[in-house]
Amino acid sequence: MVVVAFVHPDLGIGGAERLVVDAALALRRKGHRVHLFTAHHDPTHCFPETTDGQLEVTCVENWLPRSTCDRLMALWAYLRMVYVALYLVVTSGLAFDVVFVDQVSACIPILRLRRQAKVLFYCHFPDQLLTQRRTLLKRLYRYFLDTLEECTTGQADCVLVNSHFTASVYRDTFASIGAAPSVLYPSLDFDKFDKYSSLSLPDVGLDINSNCMFLSLNRFERKKNLNLALESFSLLVNRVGEQLAATLHLMLAGGYDQHLQENVEHYTELVNSAKSLGIVDKVTFLKSPEDRVKVALLRAAKCLLYTPDKEHFGIVPVEAMYMSTPVIAVNSGGPRETVVSGETGILTHQTQEAFADAMETFVMGTSDRAAMGTAAHHRVVNNFSFVKFSEHLNYIVQGLMDERKQK
Known part of the structure; x- marks a missing residue:
């Protein structure tokens, strides 16, 4: 059995959230222990598996804001994920083997403080390509975040993407990262x-x-x-x-x-x-x-x-x-x-x-x-069956465990 911690910014309703929930369910059904940690979880606006007892969910904080006057949303998302990672590493008491992170890579250096744990990052799409930079101030602000994103993404032990299209964008965007990502298609249960x-x-x-x-x-x-x-x-x-x-x-x-x-x-x-x-x-x-x-x-x-x-x-x-x-x-x-x-x-x-x-x-x-x-x-x-998705993800997790044993 592998203990897998999931770190996700907001367990609401969306494609990214559906994939995270499915990944957690897939590994749980393979006999692994899974626990989800998030910065926001509204029981009235979420997938039912996160509230009906199928998955363990810990909402670390709801007090950090999502934005400052509808601005700096990316920065706050980074800070919220760093906070969740610190909670997981320092406070939670969970002895985890693998951490599944998605959307925000800024928390990966914190998670690597647990040297025995492997970090798997699922890149739905490079964050830096999801925003516009119309002003000099925005370009300077994003330069810091973009550099941080590329640097921290490269620190993951394994990077997965959701399609070959995203894989090609990933390679073009993160030129300094030598290793190519693997494709793990989302699935349906x-x-x-x-x-x-x-x-x-x-x-x-x-x-x-x-x-x-x-x-x-x-x-x-x-x-x-x-x-x-x-x-x-x-x-x-x-x-x-x-x-x-x-x-x-x-x-x-x-x-x-x-x-x-x-x-x-x-x-x-x-x-x-x-x-x-x-x-x-x-x-x-x-x-x-x-x-x-x-x-x-x-x-x-x-x-x-x-x-x-x-x-x-x-x-x-x-x-x-x-x-x-x-x-x-x-x-x-x-x-x-x-x-x-x-x-x-x-x-x-x-x-x-x-x-x-x-x-x-x-x-x-x-x-x-x-x-x-x-x-x-x-x-x-x-x-796109859930069985095929589960087998592929389990193979990746077991591979990370084999890497750890060899060191």
């Missing part, structure tokens, strides 16, 4: 989807009078480009004629945290955009749907609209394909590794015209939803 697979929309309290529903499922953040779904849908409605338009509906669902200013602001922006496009009566906005609701939506959708550009991996297209729902996605980033265009969905340009064209093929029957859905389901089962 099929049982979590299968137990809700018989639910329809009325079963979960959704009364949508449409036989052609398009679904967008993403956090309410500007970088997810959700306006593309609204604009494409509006173009489609105006294009197909009144009779067909009457059958169309767009569901815009996703993670929403009322404590995050961007979530609150962008949600309002999207509602106003739907109004200005004249489609508000054909659009439903749904905040943070439960798992059973999400599964019912994925089953009922004509196809999934996945709008982010250069997404690092993108777990939602995999979820949709497992539920036999084709995907329309931007032809960049992670979806190029998960979606087979023309077989399990359509990869296209990031324009409303291109998305509307792809959507129209499903409305008119040019794209065979059933055949694509079947192919999509088989692709996920064969390539």
Whole structure:
């Protein structure tokens, strides 16, 4: 048995959090002891496995701020993770063998104070590429953080990334780090989807009078480009004629945290955009749907609209394909590794015209939803199973233990 500590900044609801929870569950089912340490954990806004007793979670602190007047968010994230690492090393009393760190590498030097422990860093995407630097002050501020990120990432015993796309970005960004990262694709625990697979929309309290529903499922953040779904849908409605338009509906669902200013602001922006496009009566906005609701939506959708550009991996297209729902996605980033265009969905340009064209093929029957859905389901089962993910991660952890024994 290996004792694995997980260090994560905020155990909320998102792709990074889903991967961390899945990684912890995978290692636990392999007989290892796992314990999650985090700087923030809201029991009302998290994955159920972190509150129902399946996973041990310690929330180290909630008193350090997330920002200073909506600025310096990265700096505070670094400080919060350093604080969590200090707690783990100095105070927790946990004799851990491996530490699984993700998102923020600044805490790795602290964790290496436990010389016998191995540090595994999961790089969802280089943090320095997730922000803009419009002013000299911001460039100076980010220079310090960027240098720290590269230096501390290189101190990990093993670095994993979520896709070959991210691996290529990692190599270009961290030129001083000689070792290439390994790819560990996120996965799905099929049982979590299968137990809700018989639910329809009325079963979960959704009364949508449409036989052609398009679904967008993403956090309410500007970088997810959700306006593309609204604009494409509006173009489609105006294009197909009144009779067909009457059958169309767009569901815009996703993670929403009322404590995050961007979530609150962008949600309002999207509602106003739907109004200005004249489609508000054909659009439903749904905040943070439960798992059973999400599964019912994925089953009922004509196809999934996945709008982010250069997404690092993108777990939602995999979820949709497992539920036999084709995907329309931007032809960049992670979806190029998960979606087979023309077989399990359509990869296209990031324009409303291109998305509307792809959507129209499903409305008119040019794209065979059933055949694509079947192919999509088989692709996920064969390539992104939780079993395969668990075996790969366990192999990596055991390899780190073998390295320790050899020293």
